[in-house]
Amino acid sequence: MMKKEESGRFEVEGWAAMDDSGVLSPFNFTRRKTGSHDVTFKVAYCGICHSDLHQIRNEWKNSQYPMVPGHEMVGTVLEVGSDVKNFAVGDRVGVGCIVWSCQHCDFCSKDQEQYCEKLVWTYNGIYVDGSPTFGGYSSLMVCDQRFVVKIPESLPFDAAAPLLCAGISVYSPMKYFQMTELGKSLGVVGLGGLGHIAVKIGKAFGLKVTVISTSPKKEKEAREVLGADHFLISNDQKQMQEAARSLDYIIDTVSADHPLHSIINLLKVNGKLILVGMPEKPISFHPSSVIFGRRLVGGSVIGGVKETQEMLDFCAEHNICCMIENIAMDYVNTAIERLGKGDVKYRFVIDVTRSFSSPMAN
Numbered sequence: 001m002m003k004k005e006e007s008g009r010f011e012v013e014g015w016a017a018m019d020d021s022g023v024l025s026p027f028n029f030t031r032r033k034t035g036s037h038d039v040t041f042k043v044a045y046c047g048i049c050h051s052d053l054h055q056i057r058n059e060w061k062n063s064q065y066p067m068v069p070g071h072e073m074v075g076t077v078l079e080v081g082s083d084v085k086n087f088a089v090g091d092r093v094g095v096g097c098i099v100w101s102c103q104h105c106d107f108c109s110k111d112q113e114q115y116c117e118k119l120v121w122t123y124n125g126i127y128v129d130g131s132p133t134f135g136g137y138s139s140l141m142v143c144d145q146r147f148v149v150k151i152p153e154s155l156p157f158d159a160a161a162p163l164l165c166a167g168i169s170v171y172s173p174m175k176y177f178q179m180t181e182l183g184k185s186l187g188v189v190g191l192g193g194l195g196h197i198a199v200k201i202g203k204a205f206g207l208k209v210t211v212i213s214t215s216p217k218k219e220k221e222a223r224e225v226l227g228a229d230h231f232l233i234s235n236d237q238k239q240m241q242e243a244a245r246s247l248d249y250i251i252d253t254v255s256a257d258h259p260l261h262s263i264i265n266l267l268k269v270n271g272k273l274i275l276v277g278m279p280e281k282p283i284s285f286h287p288s289s290v291i292f293g294r295r296l297v298g299g300s301v302i303g304g305v306k307e308t309q310e311m312l313d314f315c316a317e318h319n320i321c322c323m324i325e326n327i328a329m330d331y332v333n334t335a336i337e338r339l340g341k342g343d344v345k346y347r348f349v350i351d352v353t354r355s356f357s358s359p360m361a362n
Contacts, residue, residue: 008033010040013356014138015329016066020058024332027066029134031142036081039148041093046136047072047162047322048332048348050193050255051278053339055124059280064124064132071097071122072164073136074151075352084145092151094312095143096164097122097302099133103146111306113147137329139356149309152316159321162193162347163312165302166322170198170251171311172303173274174205177296179249182206187250187266189234191218191226194253194276196323196346199226204318210247212263234262245269245293253277264289264297275299322347329355 003011009030016027052069074094101116123135186207210230211222222228255277
């Protein structure tokens with residue numbers, strides 16, 4: 001049986017940030033007992049998202065401590081509630097960025113829970129019972145079945161975890177903004193956790209993909225490993241000018257502050273630039289960049305649960321998974337430092353199984 005308190009709550013091991021220093025340390029806590037609509041699973045792997053770095057350091061000015069980060073978690077089902085029909089003990093499952101939404105608003109009715117005004121984030125949020133939400137840097141998760149997805153058997157368990165944020169963050173805007181037409185050209189700004197998946201998904205849709213990066217060193221891998229068709233160095237003015245009006249779509253994945261004017265000018269007439277990275281400072285560009293080309297600049301955040309499952313199935317069909325560096329939990333502070341310097345190819349994934357004792361009692 002699982003380790004539980006007399007109240008039925010689960011005893012959980014995790015790592016948490018206790019203040020805005022962003023340093024994580026061991027932290028034991030409890031999760032609610034499995035409710036009638038809940039799925040309880042042993043966390044096997046959890047990706048480290050760039051937003052984890054922002055949150056633990058309170059760079060977005062909304063952090064609550066102690067904070068157990070992690071919204072890219074996968075694991076094996078240990079227990080399900082009496083009203084759960086689509087999941088069973090032993091299933092491979094995952095939970096992404098959201099653990100609750102109202103289910104009644106216009107967005108929820110359209111399977112766009114990520115835009116629900118009452119949504120609850122997987123961590124650094126307040127659940128409907130008033131308790132803080134703790135994420136996947138932990139040994140066990142309890143989640144309402146509506147926000148649990150199945151991980152296809154053909155996807156490697158560890159490399160599938162980052163798809164729950166990085167994958168859906170690029171897949172959703174490509175679908176919504178109709179950036180999937182066979183033979184069209186896609187630019188991907190930034191070749192990191194989101195960027196490398198955008199390249200893979202773009203190629204799977206049959207697009208001609210151009211990687212746009214400040215680092216010339218990434219060209220070889222972009223072309224030879226990821227299959228990019230072209231490569232632009234974004235701070236090479238000559239290259240950027242020669243590539244003007246060459247792209248139908250662009251996904252900008254960069255979270256660092258960077259100018260947009262030269263990127264917008266890469267778009268053809270009627271081209272679309274979608275921002276999925278979140279730099280610290282406000283962005284700006286001259287209106288003429290979009291007016292004289294009827295261009296669209298938009299944004300997107302993750303996707304709903306139904307679309308996340310669709311994305312996972314798409315990735316399984318096309319053999320798409322993340323390129324990762326597998327780490328133990330006690331390496332997490334070093335990994336966070338390296339992530340801040342861009343020193344990862346392309347996503348850290350915590351091997352939770354070997355980092356904690358089993359949630360099963362001895």
